[in-house]
Amino acid sequence: MANVTFVQPDGRAQSVEIEEGFSVMQAANNNDIPGIAGECGGCVSCATCKVEVDAAWIARIPASTELETSLIEDEDANVRLSCQIMMTPELDGLVVHVPASQYR
Template sequence: MPIVVYVQKDGTETRVDVPEGTSVMLGAVQNDIGGIEAECGGCCSCATCHVYVDEAFAARLPPPEEIEGELLSGVAAERRPTSRLSCQLAVTAALDGLVVHMPDTQY
Protein backbone atom coordinates (compact mmCIF):
# COMPACT_ATOMS: atom_id res chain seq x y z
CA MET A 1 0.00 0.00 0.00
CA PRO A 2 1.27 3.50 -0.75
CA ILE A 3 2.29 5.65 2.19
CA VAL A 4 1.07 9.21 2.67
CA VAL A 5 2.95 11.45 5.10
CA TYR A 6 0.71 13.99 6.83
CA VAL A 7 2.65 16.90 8.36
CA GLN A 8 0.96 19.00 11.04
CA LYS A 9 1.62 22.73 11.28
CA ASP A 10 3.97 22.05 14.23
CA GLY A 11 6.05 19.73 12.04
CA THR A 12 4.78 16.45 13.51
CA GLU A 13 4.67 13.76 10.81
CA THR A 14 2.32 10.79 10.64
CA ARG A 15 2.92 8.09 8.04
CA VAL A 16 -0.18 6.18 6.94
CA ASP A 17 -0.69 3.26 4.57
CA VAL A 18 -3.51 4.40 2.30
CA PRO A 19 -5.10 1.96 -0.16
CA GLU A 20 -4.78 2.85 -3.84
CA GLY A 21 -7.80 4.73 -5.11
CA THR A 22 -8.55 6.21 -1.69
CA SER A 23 -8.42 9.98 -1.38
CA VAL A 24 -5.74 11.64 0.71
CA MET A 25 -8.64 13.17 2.70
CA LEU A 26 -10.25 9.82 3.47
CA GLY A 27 -6.88 8.38 4.47
CA ALA A 28 -6.59 11.18 7.04
CA VAL A 29 -10.13 10.86 8.34
CA GLN A 30 -9.97 7.07 8.70
CA ASN A 31 -6.71 7.36 10.64
CA ASP A 32 -7.71 10.24 12.93
CA ILE A 33 -5.22 12.67 11.40
CA GLY A 34 -5.95 16.18 12.64
CA GLY A 35 -5.91 19.24 10.45
CA ILE A 36 -8.30 17.99 7.78
CA GLU A 37 -11.91 18.71 8.73
CA ALA A 38 -13.62 17.29 5.61
CA GLU A 39 -17.02 18.71 6.47
CA CYS A 40 -18.60 17.70 3.15
CA GLY A 41 -17.23 14.17 3.35
CA GLY A 42 -15.26 14.44 0.14
CA CYS A 43 -17.86 15.92 -2.21
CA CYS A 44 -15.62 18.84 -3.25
CA SER A 45 -18.00 21.41 -1.85
CA CYS A 46 -16.47 22.88 1.31
CA ALA A 47 -12.66 23.28 1.03
CA THR A 48 -12.06 22.13 4.63
CA CYS A 49 -9.63 19.49 3.42
CA HIS A 50 -7.12 22.01 2.07
CA VAL A 51 -3.49 20.84 2.14
CA TYR A 52 -0.16 21.95 0.75
CA VAL A 53 1.37 19.22 -1.39
CA ASP A 54 5.12 18.88 -1.02
CA GLU A 55 6.78 20.43 -4.08
CA ALA A 56 8.51 17.14 -4.91
CA PHE A 57 5.09 15.59 -5.61
CA ALA A 58 3.18 18.54 -7.09
CA ALA A 59 4.12 17.76 -10.70
CA ARG A 60 2.99 14.13 -10.31
CA LEU A 61 -0.60 15.18 -9.64
CA PRO A 62 -3.18 15.98 -12.27
CA PRO A 63 -4.08 19.67 -12.33
CA PRO A 64 -7.10 20.72 -10.30
CA GLU A 65 -10.42 20.63 -12.10
CA GLU A 66 -12.41 23.86 -12.34
CA ILE A 67 -14.55 23.27 -9.21
CA GLU A 68 -11.46 22.55 -7.09
CA GLY A 69 -9.82 25.72 -8.38
CA GLU A 70 -12.89 27.75 -7.49
CA LEU A 71 -13.02 26.32 -3.96
CA LEU A 72 -9.31 26.92 -3.46
CA SER A 73 -9.98 30.60 -4.12
CA GLY A 74 -11.88 30.76 -0.84
CA VAL A 75 -9.77 28.68 1.54
CA ALA A 76 -9.29 30.05 5.06
CA ALA A 77 -5.50 29.69 5.14
CA GLU A 78 -3.08 31.18 2.64
CA ARG A 79 -3.47 29.72 -0.82
CA ARG A 80 -0.12 28.63 -2.25
CA PRO A 81 0.94 27.24 -5.64
CA THR A 82 0.87 23.73 -4.12
CA SER A 83 -2.55 24.13 -2.46
CA ARG A 84 -4.95 21.29 -3.21
CA LEU A 85 -8.13 19.82 -1.77
CA SER A 86 -7.18 16.45 -0.37
CA CYS A 87 -10.57 14.99 -1.32
CA GLN A 88 -9.54 15.37 -4.95
CA LEU A 89 -6.21 13.55 -4.60
CA ALA A 90 -6.51 9.83 -5.28
CA VAL A 91 -3.64 7.79 -3.90
CA THR A 92 -1.76 5.70 -6.47
CA ALA A 93 1.38 3.60 -6.39
CA ALA A 94 3.17 6.46 -8.18
CA LEU A 95 2.39 8.70 -5.20
CA ASP A 96 3.97 6.38 -2.62
CA GLY A 97 5.60 8.65 -0.04
CA LEU A 98 3.37 11.64 -0.87
CA VAL A 99 3.88 14.41 1.67
CA VAL A 100 1.07 16.83 2.47
CA HIS A 101 1.29 19.73 4.93
CA MET A 102 -1.67 20.99 6.94
CA PRO A 103 -2.52 24.69 6.74
CA ASP A 104 -2.81 26.86 9.84
CA THR A 105 -6.61 26.64 9.75
CA GLN A 106 -9.49 25.22 7.74
CA TYR A 107 -11.96 27.89 8.90
Protein backbone atom coordinates in the same frame (compact mmCIF):
# COMPACT_ATOMS: atom_id res chain seq x y z
CA MET B 1 -1.29 0.06 -0.21
CA ALA B 2 0.36 3.44 -0.55
CA ASN B 3 1.96 5.64 2.06
CA VAL B 4 1.06 9.29 2.80
CA THR B 5 2.82 11.55 5.30
CA PHE B 6 0.94 14.43 6.92
CA VAL B 7 3.13 17.19 8.33
CA GLN B 8 1.49 19.39 10.97
CA PRO B 9 2.23 23.13 11.28
CA ASP B 10 4.53 22.36 14.24
CA GLY B 11 6.59 19.96 12.09
CA ARG B 12 5.21 16.76 13.60
CA ALA B 13 4.83 14.12 10.87
CA GLN B 14 2.51 11.09 10.73
CA SER B 15 2.71 8.44 8.03
CA VAL B 16 -0.32 6.31 7.22
CA GLU B 17 -1.16 3.57 4.75
CA ILE B 18 -4.12 3.84 2.41
CA GLU B 19 -5.46 1.58 -0.30
CA GLU B 20 -4.90 2.86 -3.80
CA GLY B 21 -8.02 4.47 -5.25
CA PHE B 22 -8.88 6.17 -1.97
CA SER B 23 -8.30 9.86 -1.41
CA VAL B 24 -5.77 11.57 0.81
CA MET B 25 -8.70 13.07 2.74
CA GLN B 26 -10.01 9.56 3.47
CA ALA B 27 -6.53 8.51 4.60
CA ALA B 28 -6.55 11.43 7.04
CA ASN B 29 -10.07 10.79 8.34
CA ASN B 30 -9.53 7.03 8.73
CA ASN B 31 -6.46 7.69 10.85
CA ASP B 32 -7.72 10.67 12.88
CA ILE B 33 -5.14 13.04 11.45
CA PRO B 34 -5.80 16.43 13.09
CA GLY B 35 -6.49 19.46 10.92
CA ILE B 36 -8.23 17.73 7.98
CA ALA B 37 -11.99 18.10 8.42
CA GLY B 38 -13.61 16.83 5.23
CA GLU B 39 -17.04 18.06 6.30
CA CYS B 40 -18.78 17.21 3.02
CA GLY B 41 -17.21 13.77 2.77
CA GLY B 42 -15.44 14.45 -0.50
CA CYS B 43 -18.11 15.85 -2.81
CA VAL B 44 -16.11 18.99 -3.66
CA SER B 45 -18.23 21.44 -1.74
CA CYS B 46 -16.92 22.34 1.69
CA ALA B 47 -13.19 22.96 1.10
CA THR B 48 -12.31 21.85 4.62
CA CYS B 49 -9.68 19.27 3.62
CA LYS B 50 -7.06 21.63 2.20
CA VAL B 51 -3.42 20.56 2.22
CA GLU B 52 -0.26 22.03 0.79
CA VAL B 53 1.34 19.38 -1.35
CA ASP B 54 5.08 19.13 -0.72
CA ALA B 55 7.01 20.88 -3.50
CA ALA B 56 8.82 17.64 -4.34
CA TRP B 57 5.47 15.97 -5.17
CA ILE B 58 3.28 18.62 -6.75
CA ALA B 59 4.32 17.82 -10.33
CA ARG B 60 3.04 14.28 -9.93
CA ILE B 61 -0.48 15.29 -8.80
CA PRO B 62 -3.05 15.50 -11.64
CA ALA B 63 -4.22 19.05 -12.37
CA SER B 64 -7.21 20.34 -10.42
CA THR B 65 -10.65 20.74 -11.95
CA GLU B 66 -12.23 24.15 -12.33
CA LEU B 67 -14.60 23.39 -9.45
CA GLU B 68 -11.73 22.50 -7.12
CA THR B 69 -9.83 25.66 -8.09
CA SER B 70 -12.90 27.81 -7.45
CA LEU B 71 -13.09 26.47 -3.89
CA ILE B 72 -9.54 27.45 -2.97
CA GLU B 73 -8.87 31.09 -2.25
CA ASP B 74 -5.20 30.52 -1.50
CA GLU B 75 -2.75 32.04 -3.98
CA ASP B 76 -0.34 29.15 -3.47
CA ALA B 77 -0.78 26.73 -6.39
CA ASN B 78 0.42 23.83 -4.20
CA VAL B 79 -2.70 24.10 -2.04
CA ARG B 80 -5.16 21.39 -3.02
CA LEU B 81 -8.26 19.69 -1.69
CA SER B 82 -7.07 16.37 -0.32
CA CYS B 83 -10.38 14.71 -1.27
CA GLN B 84 -9.41 15.27 -4.90
CA ILE B 85 -6.00 13.57 -4.64
CA MET B 86 -6.56 9.88 -5.30
CA MET B 87 -3.77 7.54 -4.27
CA THR B 88 -1.98 5.70 -7.07
CA PRO B 89 1.24 3.65 -7.06
CA GLU B 90 3.07 6.74 -8.39
CA LEU B 91 2.05 8.70 -5.28
CA ASP B 92 3.38 6.14 -2.77
CA GLY B 93 5.39 8.18 -0.25
CA LEU B 94 3.46 11.43 -0.85
CA VAL B 95 4.10 14.26 1.63
CA VAL B 96 1.44 16.89 2.36
CA HIS B 97 1.40 19.79 4.84
CA VAL B 98 -1.68 20.39 7.02
CA PRO B 99 -2.75 24.05 7.43
CA ALA B 100 -3.10 25.65 10.86
CA SER B 101 -6.82 26.10 10.21
CA GLN B 102 -9.30 25.00 7.54
CA TYR B 103 -11.55 27.91 8.42
CA ARG B 104 -9.84 31.14 7.40
